[in-house]
Amino acid sequence: MITSREEVTAMIVAHKVQTNIKWSDVAAAIGLSKEWTTAACLGQMTFTKAQAEQVGEIFGLSDEAIAWLQIVPYKGSLPTAVPTDPLIYRWYEVVNVYGSTIKELIHEEFGDGIMSAIDFSMDIQREENPAGDRVNVVLSGKFLPYKTY
Amino acid sequence: MITSREEVTAMIVAHKVQTNIKWSDVAAAIGLSKEWTTAACLGQMTFTKAQAEQVGEIFGLSDEAIAWLQIVPYKGSLPTAVPTDPLIYRWYEVVNVYGSTIKELIHEEFGDGIMSAIDFSMDIQREENPAGDRVNVVLSGKFLPYKTY
Amino acid sequence: MITSREEVTAMIVAHKVQTNIKWSDVAAAIGLSKEWTTAACLGQMTFTKAQAEQVGEIFGLSDEAIAWLQIVPYKGSLPTAVPTDPLIYRWYEVVNVYGSTIKELIHEEFGDGIMSAIDFSMDIQREENPAGDRVNVVLSGKFLPYKTY
Amino acid sequence: MITSREEVTAMIVAHKVQTNIKWSDVAAAIGLSKEWTTAACLGQMTFTKAQAEQVGEIFGLSDEAIAWLQIVPYKGSLPTAVPTDPLIYRWYEVVNVYGSTIKELIHEEFGDGIMSAIDFSMDIQREENPAGDRVNVVLSGKFLPYKTY
Amino acid sequence: MITSREEVTAMIVAHKVQTNIKWSDVAAAIGLSKEWTTAACLGQMTFTKAQAEQVGEIFGLSDEAIAWLQIVPYKGSLPTAVPTDPLIYRWYEVVNVYGSTIKELIHEEFGDGIMSAIDFSMDIQREENPAGDRVNVVLSGKFLPYKTY
Amino acid sequence: MITSREEVTAMIVAHKVQTNIKWSDVAAAIGLSKEWTTAACLGQMTFTKAQAEQVGEIFGLSDEAIAWLQIVPYKGSLPTAVPTDPLIYRWYEVVNVYGSTIKELIHEEFGDGIMSAIDFSMDIQREENPAGDRVNVVLSGKFLPYKTY
Amino acid sequence: MITSREEVTAMIVAHKVQTNIKWSDVAAAIGLSKEWTTAACLGQMTFTKAQAEQVGEIFGLSDEAIAWLQIVPYKGSLPTAVPTDPLIYRWYEVVNVYGSTIKELIHEEFGDGIMSAIDFSMDIQREENPAGDRVNVVLSGKFLPYKTY
Amino acid sequence: MITSREEVTAMIVAHKVQTNIKWSDVAAAIGLSKEWTTAACLGQMTFTKAQAEQVGEIFGLSDEAIAWLQIVPYKGSLPTAVPTDPLIYRWYEVVNVYGSTIKELIHEEFGDGIMSAIDFSMDIQREENPAGDRVNVVLSGKFLPYKTY
Amino acid sequence: MITSREEVTAMIVAHKVQTNIKWSDVAAAIGLSKEWTTAACLGQMTFTKAQAEQVGEIFGLSDEAIAWLQIVPYKGSLPTAVPTDPLIYRWYEVVNVYGSTIKELIHEEFGDGIMSAIDFSMDIQREENPAGDRVNVVLSGKFLPYKTY
Amino acid sequence: MITSREEVTAMIVAHKVQTNIKWSDVAAAIGLSKEWTTAACLGQMTFTKAQAEQVGEIFGLSDEAIAWLQIVPYKGSLPTAVPTDPLIYRWYEVVNVYGSTIKELIHEEFGDGIMSAIDFSMDIQREENPAGDRVNVVLSGKFLPYKTY
Known part of the structure; x- marks a missing residue:
């Protein structure tokens, strides 16, 4: 079973x-x-x-x-709140170091709200580069504004 | 002082x-x-x-x-390990939900190593969209391979 | 300042x-x-x-x-991850005890996705009741489906 | 066994x-x-x-x-104190962002006490809406006042 | 201020x-x-x-x-989740060691539900005792049953 | 085995x-x-x-x-430092909300020291009450004074 | 003040x-x-x-x-649950590495119970030693047995 | 295996x-x-x-x-950072309450450095005592000074 | 499997x-x-x-x-965030006590950036020494500068 | 003051x-x-x-x-158990990824014991390198064997 x-x-x-x-x-x-x-x-x-x-x-x-x-899963793919794997940690580090920057710039452009992680897509590509190839990632999420009520 | x-x-x-x-x-x-x-x-x-x-x-x-x-700062811009602010949390959620996916796809393309968070840049743009504008973010980091020695 | x-x-x-x-x-x-x-x-x-x-x-x-x-704030109104105040704890307890139930029933009705906490409103009312008045709260959030891409 | x-x-x-x-x-x-x-x-x-x-x-x-x-269970349906699943997290986020608001408004109406999570019921409904269907949830809990003694 | x-x-x-x-x-x-x-x-x-x-x-x-x-306070009187003060720790220890026992016996007597911490009183008394005086504490809380609905 | x-x-x-x-x-x-x-x-x-x-x-x-x-066990009957089960949590809440009160009143009566959790007994009884039956619990612990040396 | x-x-x-x-x-x-x-x-x-x-x-x-x-203080002299200071950490390490040993040997000699940290004294002495002086510490605590009731 | x-x-x-x-x-x-x-x-x-x-x-x-x-083990004998077993907790409490005292007195006698937990021995003895037998424990660790370089 | x-x-x-x-x-x-x-x-x-x-x-x-x-593993070889094993803890202690020093000296020599843990090698050697043999470890990591963009 | x-x-x-x-x-x-x-x-x-x-x-x-x-300080130079600063985190990562390796190799060479973090020195040097300069760090600690007694 x-x-x-x-x-x-x-x-x-x-x-x-x-x-x-x-x-x-x-x-x-x-x-x-x-x-x-x-x-x-x-x-x-x-x-x-x-x-x-x-x-x-x-x-x-x-x-x-x-x-x-076909069943909706309980999501979350990491074993610890702060990831130990170096590749995944670098992403956590980006959130940690740039988190306040991302917040400021999205609010400057869009006002109060969030970038959706549900109506969201991601595209990971290799960029060839003589100084060493790069990982380029495009994240695209719908902006969802907070509304008054 | x-x-x-x-x-x-x-x-x-x-x-x-x-x-x-x-x-x-x-x-x-x-x-x-x-x-x-x-x-x-x-x-x-x-x-x-x-x-x-x-x-x-x-x-x-x-x-x-x-x-x-002009002094190198102690970095880290968030007050808690898991961010409470909804905008920043969505980024943490992306790391949590897609972390293992990101790891698999970068390794599939590049082998063992990481995407640098130091030799790194970020570009945040608004994409106009009739279904609701989107936040598009491009992350670009140099791939750094683990080497044997 | x-x-x-x-x-x-x-x-x-x-x-x-x-x-x-x-x-x-x-x-x-x-x-x-x-x-x-x-x-x-x-x-x-x-x-x-x-x-x-x-x-x-x-x-x-x-x-x-x-x-x-007029500045978008860093959100999060509680001093600890698990709230100590009894009134607020009861809400955390509802999430803890009924969390899997809420997940099952929303997925049963809507499929994979979330109930938005951004496109969201809340209404708190007193219901008079001879067995003791009740607090009635209506939460209303837009359903945001996960999409394939 | x-x-x-x-x-x-x-x-x-x-x-x-x-x-x-x-x-x-x-x-x-x-x-x-x-x-x-x-x-x-x-x-x-x-x-x-x-x-x-x-x-x-x-x-x-x-x-x-x-x-x-038929045996009273040890309750608690989530694997971590802060839930990782996006649907359940949104509920935790509501408690985090609106927790102090809920506390203020219930006390303003009822005085010191709590909304029971035991003498409690919940009703989850779909509200059809041309701008996107909504999840409507009614929580109803008896108000329990703190008493002096 | x-x-x-x-x-x-x-x-x-x-x-x-x-x-x-x-x-x-x-x-x-x-x-x-x-x-x-x-x-x-x-x-x-x-x-x-x-x-x-x-x-x-x-x-x-x-x-x-x-x-x-005269304002309802944010409750919780301890600086850490596990108290460090020896007197208060002993109470936490009672909850830790006897917690499952308390749960079993209250359920055996009353069925599923809780002992209220709101409709609750406490009485602390000294009991003189030749083998060393004792602290006697009476806790009294209303039983609140879980109901089906 | x-x-x-x-x-x-x-x-x-x-x-x-x-x-x-x-x-x-x-x-x-x-x-x-x-x-x-x-x-x-x-x-x-x-x-x-x-x-x-x-x-x-x-x-x-x-x-x-x-x-x-017949072997002395490793004691501790709860799976998490802050219990998730509502019945046991209410006891933790009492320690959290009333912890400083208990400390003050025991010290006021006995001076510096603790109420033992070892030379200790507990008695749980139902009190019939027309306003709803109550759980009455008597905790009795020997007072152990700190001594100078 | x-x-x-x-x-x-x-x-x-x-x-x-x-x-x-x-x-x-x-x-x-x-x-x-x-x-x-x-x-x-x-x-x-x-x-x-x-x-x-x-x-x-x-x-x-x-x-x-x-x-x-002259007021009984809230005790606990360390800023974190696991001490960072090397001298104090070594003591925590002793509890961590030898904790199960201490438990076994005290129970082997005395049965179920604890060594009191209240009816307790400590004596720290220098022992001169050609291979390097030693810190000798004597801890003395009353054995408190668990009793049946 | x-x-x-x-x-x-x-x-x-x-x-x-x-x-x-x-x-x-x-x-x-x-x-x-x-x-x-x-x-x-x-x-x-x-x-x-x-x-x-x-x-x-x-x-x-x-x-x-x-x-x-015969293989060097990964050491650490306790399941949680703060031990739940009452006997072992009392030792943790000694480190917590007396930690700063131990630090002060060893430094007063020896200067900056630590008491080794490696070049270390422990002796646990029963002391018969009409007021209740005592557990006496002698800890002996080499003092290791910090050196300048 | x-x-x-x-x-x-x-x-x-x-x-x-x-x-x-x-x-x-x-x-x-x-x-x-x-x-x-x-x-x-x-x-x-x-x-x-x-x-x-x-x-x-x-x-x-x-x-x-x-x-x-031959599959890239999820890295991280320790069971807890703060290691309990004494040998490994000493390394954690070095990071804790000397962390700010390492940061200052690398920045003083190289400016803002990090020492790579990926383009990295380690060499562990025994140094015979009449006062007691020493463990000598050479860590070598490429310096990666933060760049402006 | x-x-x-x-x-x-x-x-x-x-x-x-x-x-x-x-x-x-x-x-x-x-x-x-x-x-x-x-x-x-x-x-x-x-x-x-x-x-x-x-x-x-x-x-x-x-x-x-x-x-x-001139007073021995309470040591520990980092604000969180897992450091957020990228430079210091890389050192924590080394402990996390290579911790079990370091343990194995020191035990293979020396037997059971530790590398001292007290009788310890550190030397940080720049190594010029056409592929990018490197940070070379030599850690030297006395080996302290566990002894039987």
């Missing part, structure tokens, strides 16, 4: 380690971005029935596991 | 509240991006002597305060 | 303690709900110039303080 | 994922609100013998599991 | 240290129990106007301070 | 759930108070050989488990 | 830094051990009137400060 | 519970103090091959387990 | 305990430093296919495990 | 910001390494009388402040 989405994520990851399939190939197979697809395979998003079945085929999942892929 | 950079940041912010000068105008005055300039005014970056003097003039700072602007 | 919104909040609260003005009267004076008005006076929302001036008059604030009321 | 209510909750959830039965149908079957029923199925409330047997039939539980449903 | 109840509590405590008045005498003066009176003087309860004026006279408080005594 | 007292506690609790035996009946069987007996069955106290054997018979424990009941 | 014992401790420490008086001389002056006397001067113990006056004379304290020395 | 020292510790403890062998007898068998021996059996110290084999014989350990006893 | 790198690390460590192979011999076998090799075997670095196969042979790993060695 | 070493550290730092004196010049003036001298000026080490007077002259300190420099 599978009792959590985490178990299905572990099956997907274990299968991927053995087969070396790329996330971008999985994404191509289901016709979505590599960012959303990876997040969903890692247990952060909800698949439709059709998507879940494709994913199930790719990773050799049982019907029971495929059912779990 | 000024004994910390935080005191200078408070002076800058207090002056800005009363005069309503925009960060982008400050940035234009010293000829740098609004992102770097705001971070520096909020106590996260180090000004050169010339920049510090310009900033000092804009915000009416004393020589003592201007000296502090 | 006023260097933070917290100082203005302290002035408002101290003035209110001495004059015993009611939040609902402040709200009536500026023509908004008592919930939004109180949150704004307690440093969680941003006033327009006109509202700030009215509030300034009610609480006897200086021009410097009135300027601060 | 079943040694905790959490194991029974896991069985219920796993069964629900495979059968796709709705919480509102379970609630209808036992004649109670969907909110209370879901909370109880998720291990936060105590069933009577009759209710436990109905629930056991719906979810295919053993007698041993049905016995556990 | 007094901006918090904590300042008034500090005035009361400082005055008491110099005059050595006993809490039980303060309680007698305002005609309430020593337990409630002490809690109120330490900033945990709300005085009526008449009580506040009596307390103000006893501790030599200004009108501004007396106004604060 | 049983490697911790927690495993034995789980056996006892699981057996109790199935048989519905009451703690007070267990207490009567071994001739001690229901409070001490429950605490001991929940892994907080140490049984003598004779008591352990009686308890073993009641709950159908193996000799290996009975041996564990 | 002095509003806390911490202020008096700060006065004592500041005076000691300037005069270089030794704790052992203070102890000799009031006729008690250097361990108790130091703890009391650092705000952890309660002086009698006579002792407080002697201490006041030694450290040049005002009558107001001397009154505070 | 045994993958951690904790598993070996669990085997030792489980065997001891069933056989009731005393730590002092184990210590006598391997010719070392009861304090070091207990710490080592509880996974805090490293045995030599000869000692490990003796211990293995006493507790009926496999060769695989005996190999683990 | 192996679902995490931690499981492979546990296999390596368990095998090493039984065979007593030295890390320096493993390093020699794959032609890299003992520091990098140990970190990689303990799950902090990524092996190439060739290295993974050599390591697999040394530690008797299955093909499934060898596949995991 | 100066009541803590932190105040003296703030004076030194404020003076340094205005005069731009280098730590290495201060070190040269008192004839010690720049590492020890900086740590001492930042409040982590204890000066002799002669050194304190030299430091006092350099930074224009009062006699009262100079007295504080």
